[in-house]
Amino acid sequence: MAHFKQSLSLMIILALTLIFVSCTKPPEAERSAAKTAMDAAVASGADKYATRILDAAKKIWGVAEVEMREKKYEEAKQNYVTAKVVFDIAAGNAQEGKKIAAAEANAIITGLEEDWKNLNITARNHEKMMKDEQMKNEWVADTRAFTEGLKAHKDKIVDDPVSAMTNVSELKYIIEKWDIAFKKLAAAQSEQKTIKKKSKTTKKKQKAVEKKIKTMTKKKK
Numbered sequence: 001m002a003h004f005k006q007s008l009s010l011m012i013i014l015a016l017t018l019i020f021v022s023c024t025k026p027p028e029a030e031r032s033a034a035k036t037a038m039d040a041a042v043a044s045g046a047d048k049y050a051t052r053i054l055d056a057a058k059k060i061w062g063v064a065e066v067e068m069r070e071k072k073y074e075e076a077k078q079n080y081v082t083a084k085v086v087f088d089i090a091a092g093n094a095q096e097g098k099k100i101a102a103a104e105a106n107a108i109i110t111g112l113e114e115d116w117k118n119l120n121i122t123a124r125n126h127e128k129m130m131k132d133e134q135m136k137n138e139w140v141a142d143t144r145a146f147t148e149g150l151k152a153h154k155d156k157i158v159d160d161p162v163s164a165m166t167n168v169s170e171l172k173y174i175i176e177k178w179d180i181a182f183k184k185l186a187a188a189q190s191e192q193k194t195i196k197k198k199s200k201t202t203k204k205k206q207k208a209v210e211k212k213i214k215t216m217t218k219k220k221k
Contacts, residue, residue: 026068027077034061034080037087046090048162049097057086101161108168109154115175116146123178126185139178146174 038061046054064079123130123139130136149171156164 024071024073026071026073027080030077030080030084031064031068034064034084034087037084037091041087041091041094044091044094045098045160046087046094048094048160049101050090050093053086053090053093057083057090060086098161102157105153105157105161105164108165109150109157112150112168112171112175116150119175119178119182122182126182129185129188135181142174142178146171 038057041050041054041057060079060083064076064083067073067076067079130139149167153164153168153171
């Protein structure tokens with residue numbers, strides 16, 4: 001009888017031990033699921049298009065990692081589960097953020113294309129005034145740089161609209177540079193016309209005075 005009681009006690013202790021071990025088992029499955037969700041969020045561009053949510057998810061992940069090292073498995077499990085949910089949200093928001101960024105990038109590119117089109121019309125109107133060889137060469141070089149740069153930015157928009165807008169200021173600079181240059185040419189042309197007009201007026205007045213003097217001279221004779 002005593003042997004039976006001893007055996008029963010050992011079985012109970014063993015059962016309790018197994019239950020305890022099962023409850024304190026490291027949550028590897030939850031950790032793996034959270035890690036997969038984190039990788040997917042980063043791959044979707046959450047680091048650019050859903051930064052705040054991704055950062056929040058990473059903080060929860062970090063807490064879970066600390067709890068794992070401290071063998072607080074139950075707490076770690078809950079935080080891994082939460083982290084996965086937040087990583088999934090970040091991935092979803094990244095897709096939406098990417099669409100918004102792409103729309104904004106396309107609007108900027110469209111504006112640049114329109115400005116460049118108008119600038120080319122202005123360039124044709126002032127082509128005869130671009131007599132300086134250096135100025136002509138600069139225009140040719142900047143035209144090539146703008147065309148190639150615009151194409152490169154447009155090609156990037158689909159995959160990474162944020163990166164596509166990197167250095168877009170260089171294209172804006174080219175437009176602003178030549179807009180100022182052509183305005184100066186227009187001002188110079190206008191000034192030349194004014195000078196010519198004044199010169200013609202002065203000549204007319206001189207002729208009128210000379211004619212009047214001749215008339216007066218004839219009358220005196």
